[in-house]
């Protein structure tokens with residue numbers, strides 16, 4: 001069972017879960033950045049299970065599968081990925097980062 005916020009259309013495991021409504025297009029995060037950063041990000045997303053949601057907010061790109069497990073931020077010359085411990089359990093199931 002999931003809940004969809006009527007304001008921003010993001011979906012969550014719990015109703016009324018605290019979150020940001022400041023959604024953004026993923027492309028905005030990569031605008032003016034080296035193409036290799038977008039290529040790396042796209043490769044990462046393709047390597048993840050199909051139920052992983054990618055939601056871009058104004059400040060970060062959120063990766064979630066029932067729960068948020070990673071945040072990505074795009075800087076001038078690098079792509080930073082902040083992994084939560086939950087991802088390690090997912091990784092143990094056979095999904096590896098590219």
Ligand SMILES: [Zn+2]
Pocket residue numbers: 005006007008009010019020021
């Ligand atoms: Zn919302």
